[in-house]
Amino acid sequence: MSGYQYCSAMVVEKDSFLRDALVDAINALGFRFVLKADGLPDAVEKLIQVRVNPDKVGTGGLDLLVTQASDRYAEGKGLIRWVRAHKDSPDPFMPILAIGPSKPGANNIISMGVGETAALPPGFSAEDFAAGVFKSTADQRHFVKVGKYFGPDRRLTEEEIPDERRESDLPYNKAGVRFFPPPSNRLERIGKDFRIGPDHVGAVKTAIEMHTPDFRKWVEKRSRQIISAPLSDCDQRPEHCKAVVSKLGEISAETEIKAAIFGFPLITAIAASLRELTEVEPVFTRVYIDLISKHGTAMLAALHDDQRSRTSEFATEIMAELRAIVQKYYKAHPELLKSTATTPSPPGSR
Template sequence: MLKLNWDNITILVVDDNTFMRNLVVSTLRMLGISNIVARSSATAAIEALSESRRNPVSAGFATIDIILSDFVMEEVDGALFLRWIRTSKQAPDRFVPFVMVSGAADQQIVEAARDAGVSEFLAKPFSAKSLGDRIVEVIKNPRQYVLAPGYFGPDRRRQDRPTSWSYADDYSQPEKNRRVTEASQIQVVHARSNIRTLRDDVRAIYFRPANRLRDKLGPNALRGQIDFDPLVIQAAENRIQEMVGDYAVWVKNYLDTMARSYKALVKQEEEPKQHIVNINQIAHELRGQGGIFDYPLITSFGKSLYDATLDTRGKVTDNRLKLIEAHIDALRVVFNKQVRGDGGKVGAELLQDIERAVRKYSEAPSAGPI
């Protein structure tokens, strides 16, 4: 393969989970990307980016080429961080490619990221290849940026074709084209155009900046295929598997923390909401991590527990406690017995146990205070 100058690319990694942040950084280094800025929160990332605009020497970097950010974070989440990037006057580059990383890859989450101006979405669990693919995508196929009422970011349409109403969508306007902006109402601004002013009569502006990331990769990026060497990808995958031992330590800590929160809920000695939130956040991390290390059952049980604890305001009933306990017990079995892959007979029995627990103990969410 042609040599590409990956050392010219600087990536910002933002994740409040130390293990996942280190995993992403380690995988990027294995892919040949050495210029990495890592921050433990969106707040810290915003401070660093703001400082880089004022004083690059003090910040330790001048330009961020790609941002990889977790979605679920305390204080400032990934969506708010992305909105700051796209709309704040303090943001050094509103056009920077932004890849959202999350174990919560539900449609609602993906759409929230899209509407905030995301470039690509990477669902956990991820592989070295899927991570590399997202980076290659924002370089090979950069989308135009759209400025329209209520939105600025990469074009949310992947295909250049109109979307029509169906009769079911709106019976009063059958088959009406939902794209109401005409070509005459759009102003296109190219990278090398001489346009210095924006028209007042337009409904949308399309920005088509130069592909500076491809240019940074060097002349070979213009002549050949932009991609990571398959041997490098395999080496990165091997490195991920080598970290399984470290992951086992993290899983034990997660389970111990959840068990403490569960016991506090049983004793009813403290404010229960924070313990439900704590269990929910750990479940979210587990749903995104297990599959990376060939523990898909941890991902499955983590997702189920995450769904079961989404309502943080609901009453802590006996049934709810039994449902949480069933999930923690199942996760401990997977961890203690090192149940990899689908787990065979043991895995099937555990899945059935959780399904029965969900059916038996699930309750309608309550809107009342706890």
């Protein structure tokens, strides 16, 4: 049995504390070298150097790329497409682990994503992350070129394609689809018998938890942004206030994801409640503005009391209070529920 001691990786993440946590998590799995980048331009520059000047970046090849690729992080999707299709890419077949949901797809040859090898849910656990790394690096699917897409074959029901079958024998070839075998040495680098075990998961969990203090500082800052959101005089400047609410939606979505990663389910629930509220056309009444502020206050309370349970008496009281205010708001404005395709979930109902 081997492992990742001969492997290199890159992590692309804009928030420094989460980026460092992911780097440490990959190191905990045994990777010998991990590059990090803070966004698309930085990542592309370093990926080019991997190909043309490996001494500068410390490696001449990457066995894994980890990047955000959620709907709110378009740069990650752009990076995946760049790796798969650009002439300067060091390896179009590079294993890519995307953080963010793949789009559900039909049972056809078109990818469910943009070319990632595997995808993690935004609020992943240590076990999810370790499994995602292994799934990406051990993947042996053929790659497919169809239209503008190049990446792993993502049919939901795949036939196992024997290695000896030639491209001309593969299904869908007549439909303008081309297949390419994965690099033969990919799996050899980690060993065909290598598997992720409980010790690996524990090491990843410990590595991520080491960055909890940075996460706490981040949440405190975001909570205070929510509490002090400039939502006064909205009847006179509605477009300004709508822009503020949109920004609060981004903050709450990020908080929801990061709180799940760092193991704060109560903060995850509060952030999800705020995100859902911002996704409905707002009516800038005093109740609405107080409701926004109340979410920030609830996050701070959960953070300062170090509440990580969704079922404690403290958590139940906070979520019940938020639920009551949300229901009061929608009771006063029932037209908001009629204008949406789905009724917003009351906080804590999921």
